[in-house]
Amino acid sequence: MKAAVLEQFDAPLAIRDVDVAQPGANEVLVRTAAVGLCHSDLHMMQGLRDVPLPMVLGHEVAGVVEAVGSQVTGLKPGDHVVGCLSVFCGHCPVCVSGRQVLCANPEVKMAPGVAKRLSMGGKPVAQNYNLSGFAEKILVHPNALVKVRPEIPLDRAALLGCAVITGTGAVFRSARVEPGATVAVVGCGGVGLAAINGAAIAGAARIIAIDLLADKLTLAQTFGATDVIDASQVDPVSAVKALTGGGVEYAFECIGNKTATEQCWAMLTPGGTATVIGLFRPQVKVELPGTEFITEKRLQGSLMGSNRLTQDIPRLVELYLQGKLKLDELISQRIPLEAINEGFDAMKAGTVARSVVVFPGVGGL
Incomplete structure (x- = not known):
């Protein structure tokens, strides 16, 4: 698959062919429809966080489920989903207290370089925020995803996973x-x-x-x-x-x-x-x-807005469909993956609210 790869800090992302593994028992493979460009991605590119390279960034993502692992019960191929970096385990003391956004269980919230989901030329590629949305596909834990109604266009839905829920x-x-x-x-x-x-x-x-x-x-x-x-x-x-x-x-x-x-x-x-x-x-x-x-x-x-992911994203979808939540107005430009560096240039210049990378033909886009 094609992906935008961070190979060195303070340098443009490189469009590369990256291999993605098949889903394990508790993983979901999603074909990416859209992914927003976030300042957190820019911070990573600038080296403000100590992360292993190469890495695929991108965490404000939506797409269509392509395959699920044997233990996944809540999702199936064809479902429209939004991804979010606040993946949670659901059973640690933090989660059961109702503050799942603070979950740090390494079972699901793996440090960069731990997950073996991406590779390039046989060598590992680090996954960012357990998502790595600047790619044609993502492989993630099911608790990083929320199923959404197909009535919401996926380029708008992608924004729910970071900027809007935050x-x-x-x-x-x-x-x-x-x-x-x-x-x-x-x-x-x-x-x-x-x-x-x-x-x-x-x-x-x-x-x-x-x-x-x-x-x-x-x-x-x-x-x-x-x-x-x-x-x-x-x-x-x-x-x-x-x-x-x-x-x-x-x-x-x-x-x-x-x-x-x-x-x-x-x-x-x-x-x-x-x-x-x-x-x-x-x-x-x-x-x-x-x-x-x-x-x-x-x-x-x-x-991340102290979110309760599985409650909040469906509610935000309803607010959008009622005309109360403004997502159309938030998108300044839609760009292909190959123009992602120009999107970050616009972010640095302060000329956009949100740039969204779209993958035509996925989920109706």
């Missing part, structure tokens, strides 16, 4: 934004736009979008932002406080940036909650004034 889940599950609340979202990329959309669905009365790029702020209004702040022109903390008369109840950091996180904290009203969604470089530390903790402000993290 942004909406941070609103619905991590922060539990209630109707009438005031919300600020810092960073209006794919995850930030999904958080804005989620806040609108949750019934927030005021949703303030903050970014450095005017085009992204315009797009944020399409997703439900009631106000926009260009942080390249004004101090966002002062602007938020002026708009709200003192601060917001909920702030979401969607970049992975020290300054943005500290700004989210500073723009909270007493008793407010700042939720960090963005992925930081390993050495980054956040500094907050200790005296403000007495105001009962809270700072929390959110991993």
Whole structure:
């Protein structure tokens, strides 16, 4: 099969012929229909994580089941599925407590280089996030997949597996934004736009979008932002406080940036909650004034929207089919696998919300 392979850091991905194994007893082989380009992939390409090479990246993926192992009971060939990096075992103490997104059981969440699913010229190719979606096929544990209704196009469904479940889940599950609340979202990329959309669905009365790029702020209004702040022109903390008369109840950091996180904290009203969604470089530390903790402000993290995968993705599909969840608007461009490096160039330039690699002819695309 064709795959985009990371062979060295700070270099373009290489389109190679990669071999994929047949499914083991508890594995599923999926023909890829679409896969989104995520900033996490770019971080890997830039060497911000210590991972073995060569590796196939890509984790925001949807496709059609091609074959299943002998122990797989919930999926069958022909099913439309969404893949997600928050694969879970379902029986460890973390899973049974209801926080399956935090599952770290090596039975299913294998470290890069452990799974022997991909190879090239007889030599192993590492699987990224137990998915490796930048390829014509993926071989994964069934708990990394969720079956979806065929009514949702698979290029839109792919976005549910990362950007959308992360942004909406941070609103619905991590922060539990209630109707009438005031919300600020810092960073209006794919995850930030999904958080804005989620806040609108949750019934927030005021949703303030903050970014450095005017085009992204315009797009944020399409997703439900009631106000926009260009942080390249004004101090966002002062602007938020002026708009709200003192601060917001909920702030979401969607970049992975020290300054943005500290700004989210500073723009909270007493008793407010700042939720960090963005992925930081390993050495980054956040500094907050200790005296403000007495105001009962809270700072929390959110991993993949604190999702419960098998519940949340079907619910998001329904919201899309009802016209409430905006997926069509999130896709800036559809590109072939051979143009994947141009897609990452557009990401670096900040000119897209989401680029999606599509594989024509799979699942109706």
